[in-house]
Amino acid sequence: DTGVSQNPRHKITKRGQNVTFRCDPISEHNRLYWYRQTLGQGPEFLTYFQNEAQLEKSRLLSDRFSAERPKGSFSTLEIQRTEQGDSAMYLCASSPQYFGPGTRLLVL
């Protein structure tokens, strides 16, 4: 399968815990994007990488959020001290229009 993959597909956590999501983009795509989608909304841009460089972060990305793409291949998105408002689907996209299946986060 040469599409975008994301893991885990689902995550349930308690408020205050840290969570980390992974995205593997399409091979050789140097652009990688993270979006967040909540109910009734379209996907909203969070951050963007070109190769290993993080070039833009949305104001939606609070200090509790951090993203990395250490070798310009896969990327991780970490949320520290999760809050109930972080419950959403987190989507990764490759160059720039191909999306992965998403990670659905539920914070209890």
Place this chain on the structure above:
Amino acid sequence: DQQVKQNSPSLSVQEGRISILNCDYTNSMFDYFLWYKKYPAEGPTFLISISSIKDKNEDGRFTVFLNKSAKHLSLHIVPSQPGDSAVYFCAALPPPEGSNYKLTFGKGTLLTVNP
């Protein structure tokens, strides 16, 4: 400020008829437009796109029309099938030069195709 607007939250059509989904945008810098289909608990699936230098693009049952002067695009599905039932998102891109080339989405339209 919603730069891409889908003003119809839902649409219901009969199987075999035409589905028309509409989208308006406000940012004249957008020059490439995409439609996505999304099922619950899945990521958006790319359907069809159109460049601002065209006014129509067709792919099988799907046709996208762009009226640049009105900043309006539409997706036509003919004939509609029950499997088309999903949320459809309109999205827009600026030119890749000098931008981070990121998608701006509308809020989506839930299409229900009734057998």
